[in-house]
Amino acid sequence: MSGSDLPGVEVEKRVSALDGTVKLLFRFGDGAPAESVVMFHKGRASVCLSSQSGCACGCVFCATGALGLRRDLSAGEIVAQFAACREAAGGAAHSIVFMGMGEPFLNWENVRGAIAALSDQKSWNIPQSRMTVSTVGVVPGIEALAASDLKVNLAVSVVTADEGLRGRLVPMSARYPLGEVMAAARRCGERRRRTVFLEYILFGGLNDSLADAAGLAALARGMDCTVNLIRYNSAAGSGLAAPDQATAKDFQKALMAAGVRAYMRRETGSDIAAACGQLAGGGPVRGQRE
Numbered sequence: 055m056s057g058s059d060l061p062g063v064e065v066e067k068r069v070s071a072l073d074g075t076v077k078l079l080f081r082f083g084d085g086a087p088a089e090s091v092v093m094f095h096k097g098r099a100s101v102c103l104s105s106q107s108g109c110a111c112g113c114v115f116c117a118t119g120a121l122g123l124r125r126d127l128s129a130g131e132i133v134a135q136f137a138a139c140r141e142a143a144g145g146a147a148h149s150i151v152f153m154g155m156g157e158p159f160l161n162w163e164n165v166r167g168a169i170a171a172l173s174d175q176k177s178w179n180i181p182q183s184r185m186t187v188s189t190v191g192v193v194p195g196i197e198a199l200a201a202s203d204l205k206v207n208l209a210v211s212v213v214t215a216d217e218g219l220r221g222r223l224v225p226m227s228a229r230y231p232l233g234e235v236m237a238a239a240r241r242c243g244e245r246r247r248r249t250v251f252l253e254y255i256l257f258g259g260l261n262d263s264l265a266d267a268a269g270l271a272a273l274a275r276g277m278d279c280t281v282n283l284i285r286y287n288s289a290a291g292s293g294l295a296a297p298d299q300a301t302a303k304d305f306q307k308a309l310m311a312a313g314v315r316a317y318m319r320r321e322t323g324s325d326i327a328a329a330c331g332q333l334a335g336g337g338p339v340r341g342q343r344e
């Protein structure tokens with residue numbers, strides 16, 4: 055199966071000259087766009103899929119925050135992205151992240167349907183434990199995952215531990231404050247006995263101080279979690295800046311000194327607008343662990 059197996063779908067492929075990252079641009083039958091990314095690391099392909107065409111959430115650091123929501127993608131359209139990505143990866147894909155365009159928990163029924171299809175042993179046979187659903191903080195979605203028997207991982211895009219600043223960067227915070235999001239994520243992790251991933255984009259001079267690291271460490275305290283850090287890609291056109299390498303490293307060290315498992319992610323595909331914040335819908339942290 056390839057992306058073109060759906061009627062009327064067009065797929066355009068771009069390949070990064072920097073690191074081989076592949077971006078696929080889909081246009082479905084009604085013209086709705088979506089983008090997927092294939093990242094390679096140590097011989098394995100990881101696939102980032104879109105759950106919606108556009109996004110209603112309007113996060114200010116996301117290239118498509120301004121795009122708005124075109125529409126939800128069907129389970130078939132999500133699976134079609136995977137099929138085309140797998141083909142672009144040479145016929146094998148190791149893991150899947152739902153971190154492309156859209157907020158997966160605002161299209162949960164279709165994302166769930168795609169997860170079921172992709173993990174079907176008679177079909178794509180990708181273990182659910184190699185799939186990650188990333189949310190900007192939709193509490194009912196986190197609760198729905200907690201109540202389900204799905205084995206997929208949960209990632210929460212924290213953005214900042216400062217509620218006031220988060221309110222300015224993530225409009226969804228007005229509905230679901232970070233305290234409620236973290237409490238729901240903690241319950242979800244405990245109930246399912248799974249590590250929760252906390253995604254944290256470092257913006258230069260905004261959320262990258264040692265005090266910010268202390269705030270994040272306080273959020274993570276006592277929780278089975280892993281923090282994934284990524285330096286913001288300043289080319290995303292939001293006016294926000296990337297932190298310098300030394301500041302980002304100090305942030306990671308401060309987390310680790312506070313007993314928090316923290317990794318710095320390697321940015322991928324920045325020359326083809328496939329890096330975090332560039333993918334027409336952006337999404338939270340993507341990239342490979344350094």
Ligand code: SF4
Nearest residue numbers: 109111113116156337
């Ligand atoms: S970061 Fe995610 S939730 Fe926020 S606007 Fe972008 S795609 Fe939507």
